[in-house]
Amino acid sequence: MTSRIAIVGSGPSGFFAAEALLKSNLRLQVHMFDRLPTPFGLVRSGVAPDHASIKGVSRVFDRIAEDSAFEFCGNIEIGKDISLNELRRTYSAVVLAHGAAADSKLGIPGECLPQVFSAGQFVGWYNGHPDFSDLRPDFNTENAVIFGHGNVAIDIARMLLGDPQKFRKTDIAEHALDSLRGSKIKTVHLVGRRGPLQASFTTAELRELLLKMEDMRVEIDAAALHLSSSEADELSKPANAVAKRNIDLMREVADNSHQAAASKLLLISFFESPLEIRGSTKVEAVSLARNVIVNTPQGKRAIPTDERREISAGLVLTSIGFRGRALPGAPFDRLTGRIPNQNGRVQLGDGSTAPLYAVGWIKRGANGVIGTNRADAAETVACMLSDYTERKWLEPDLVNRGKHALPPKSTSFHDWQLINQAEISAGLAVERPRVKFTTIADMLDVLPQRQAR
Ligand SMILES: Cc1cc2nc3c(=O)[nH]c(=O)nc-3n(C[C@H](O)[C@H](O)[C@H](O)COP(=O)(O)OP(=O)(O)OC[C@H]3O[C@@H](n4cnc5c(N)ncnc54)[C@H](O)[C@@H]3O)c2cc1C
Structure with missing residues (x-):
């Protein structure tokens, strides 16, 4: 039976967690949610524009996204469009990778x-x-x-x-x-x-x-x-x-x-x-x-x-410095701005809810470079796999019974590739590497299914 994992956030830590999970021998589907239609978190919106070689790490993430067991669900904010509790009822395990976007x-x-x-x-x-x-x-x-x-x-x-x-x-x-x-x-x-x-x-x-x-x-x-x-x-x-x-x-x-x-x-x-x-x-x-x-x-x-x-x-x-934000339904330490966890393990489920894990800046605080998140994600995924062996994930048939449809506004990785192409084409016209869309409406406008509406 295939287990379904939800990852909340598509920054480096989310992608490295997906990579480690997909490399395990388990039969898995990984759904990665992001509140923006575009993936990659701070690699797109934090790393300085004149550090193009660092942004090149997105090619590693592209390869992870090519896995047929991987699905990107952009434009979906967990806690607003879908509640964390709903995810915990419909996935075998949930990984929080939503970063630390609040400023001290x-x-x-x-x-x-x-x-x-x-x-x-x-x-x-x-x-x-x-x-x-x-x-x-x-x-x-x-x-x-x-x-x-x-x-x-x-x-x-x-x-x-x-x-x-x-x-x-x-x-x-x-x-x-x-x-x-x-x-x-x-x-x-x-x-x-x-x-x-x-x-x-x-x-x-x-x-x-x-x-x-x-x-x-x-x-x-x-x-x-x-x-x-x-x-x-x-x-x-x-x-x-x-x-x-x-x-x-x-x-x-x-x-x-x-x-x-x-x-x-x-x-x-x-x-x-x-x-x-x-x-x-x-x-x-x-x-x-x-x-x-x-x-x-x-x-x-x-x-x-x-x-x-x-x-x-x-x-x-x-x-x-930066701090994490509380996500409704997840524990949160206001003093440190992090999710309290033990090596990435946040809360085990109660039989009807999936266990909860954390990776990246929301797990350890806003420190470390992009690569730091790989070892960090490996630590969390090791806990996840050990919990799987101990049958602590939500049983797949329970998961499948509760499976919900994604809100129609959700965007796929292919949609992101269309947005990416449109930005690069706009850049070509003015001899720049890309011209970024800076509103969600403009990003969605280039997607054929939206134009047809
Ligand atoms: C300004 C800046 C510059 C940096 N420059 C470098 C650099 O040059 N080199 C380097 O190695 N490191 C750099 N870093 C550090 C690096 O960016 C971080 O280590 C890394 O991005 C942390 O990854 P993360 O996945 O934990 O968080 P993030 O990258 O922040 O990703 C979190 C993702 O979660 C999404 N999200 C948030 N809330 C929700 C929600 N409720 N539902 C769904 N999705 C949600 C966000 O949209 C985002 O995509 C920089 C950091 C900053 C702040």
Whole structure:
């Protein structure tokens, strides 16, 4: 008898889970749901447009989707179009792979002012995610501030300071390309609340930002790069090898003034926390407190001192991490923004409902690169297969009896291929790799069955 597995989310973790399941010796059908008509999660809507080679991982997912036991059910939001409880009554097992799309908040006054955007909103906007096509960031300002010292903050800095002409050769959304062409941004402040030892950049991304940008000068808070003897000891530990490479790189760049005539400036500062974002009708300035790092039982903490400074800025981006969203019917830990699980096992069924599993960012939190999700999915699938052996999946005849029809608005992988082709063709006409559709209506419009209605 064939077992049916539902996977909620078509990002890397969902696809790697599908791959591991389809490679098992079980007779399976895998149905992958996504709230968008397009698959691939953050590979399409998160990874920076100028990182085309990373987006190339979608070819691996294409091959997984070719398996005849695999079916993509796009444009279906679980929790809205179909409830999780319904899935748990009609599938043998359910895998939650819906990512961590909510942005962490600063929780300071002024965070809701116009022209203050979270990384999730801004990245979604330049990548053409339909949720953010109306964002309208205003680049008619010389100064922008980015809060956060991670790779997403680096991506955003590259987009703000890069040459828009070069973005033409990427799959950046057309609306973003148009806006960035008229950008007056000259200075970007990259502000972190802790020190260079704690920054979570990877060296390749940092190198790209510091050494490969044209017409851009870099200034780094040199005092922060002078480490105390205890910090230097910490830096020499093997666990801090990435931080050491980053600090060596930043020291090299801080001593280097070869781009003195550049028209754009990147300022990297450490040990500063935002206290308030000020402005009347839109953001005008941010007020910062100088921090000290103290050891607490929970680890190193940045504590604000009385030292203050203000930066004037017409655009503020917050890039301080992502959290999962609760899915009705699934347990959720509000503190961590994750689904509580043991190696991917969330809840066993009660005989009339399927067991529930988690993979990817919703399982372990918003960390790790695309490849991290493969090992993560393998761990969850190992639990699933062991539960199958112990007959903990919902029995297939129960599953088949309750089998429901998909809502008619559901899109297939073939539909996605038509959308993909239409985007590539639109790109050919303007010598770009693709022109993305940025609304669900426009995506559905290219599908023949919708046009016939
Ligand atoms: C801005 C950014 C840039 C990044 N750049 C890189 C990079 O350059 N290289 C790299 O290796 N990694 C990068 N990463 C990390 C990488 O994207 C993640 O490791 C990976 O996407 C996590 O996979 P996931 O499947 O858990 O989540 P996601 O990729 O977020 O996929 C979740 C999917 O679930 C869907 N979904 C959500 N809710 C529902 C619902 N209720 N019903 C149905 N579907 C739903 C979403 O539409 C989405 O398609 C980046 C991350 C971000 C945020």
